[in-house]
Amino acid sequence: MLAVEGGRVTAVEVATSPDVVPYWNTTYRVAIRTREGRVWVFGELADAAVVAGAPVGAGALIGHVGAVLNPGAVTVSAPGYIRELVRAGHASMLHVELHRCPVPETDRYLGGNWFGDRQPDFMLDPTADLTEAAASTPR
Numbered sequence: 001m002l003a004v005e006g007g008r009v010t011a012v013e014v015a016t017s018p019d020v021v022p023y024w025n026t027t028y029r030v031a032i033r034t035r036e037g038r039v040w041v042f043g044e045l046a047d048a049a050v051v052a053g054a055p056v057g058a059g060a061l062i063g064h065v066g067a068v069l070n071p072g073a074v075t076v077s078a079p080g081y082i083r084e085l086v087r088a089g090h091a092s093m094l095h096v097e098l099h100r101c102p103v104p105e106t107d108r109y110l111g112g113n114w115f116g117d118r119q120p121d122f123m124l125d126p127t128a129d130l131t132e133a134a135a136s137t138p139r
Contacts, residue, residue, distance in 0.1 A: 001042050001065060001094065004126075004133045006057045007034040009050045010102070015043040015095070016068050023073040023082065027066040029095075032056055038124070039102055043095030044068045059137060067091040098126035 015029035029043040030050060046066030050056055069091040074082055085091070100122050108115045114123065 001030075001045060001061070001063050002133075002137070003032055003056045003058055003060045003062050004040055004129055005032070005034045005038075006055070006060075007032045007040075009052050009054045009056060009062075010039065012048045012050065012052050015045070018070065018073070023070050023075075023078055025067055025070050025091075027068055028063060030062050032062070033102070037101060039097075039099040040126075041095070041097040041099070043097075044093055058133070065092055065094050068093050096126055096130070098124040098129060100124055 009030060010033045011029065011031040013029050014026060016024040016027045018024050018026065027044040027046060028048045029041060030045060030048050032040045032042075034040070042062060044066050045063035048063045049061045050063070056062060069082065069086055071086045071091055074086045076083070103122060108120075114120060
């Protein structure tokens with residue numbers, strides 16, 4: 001995974017763990033605060049190629065996409081969508097968020113998931129930024 005924008009790494013932490021959900025593998029989350037104050041969060045990485053406090057440039061390697069699901073640990077008690085992902089061979093995924101500012105303290109945001117009726121004001125749609133970054137990345 002490459003950084004979409006330059007900035008400073010504000011966090012490198014565990015995103016998923018079998019200690020939390022038995023069919024998860026351990027993956028990592030990297031947060032980068034841009035010079036403008038926005039925060040990119042990339043989750044479910046197999047590893048992190050950066051450390052908290054380090055500066056990063058746009059296009060810099062920050063980690064590799066990980067296999068979140070451990071197919072051998074998924075049982076019939078797992079949610080249907082999880083069983084379907086495993087059946088289809090989709091154990092890997094990438095979690096991307098863009099925030100207007102650092103996430104405020106709240107019990108409604110847990111591990112990259114917002115538990116509420118509407119999108120919170122701090123979350124932004126990253127589609128345009130990702131499209132622009134993809135168009136400017138050499139192939």
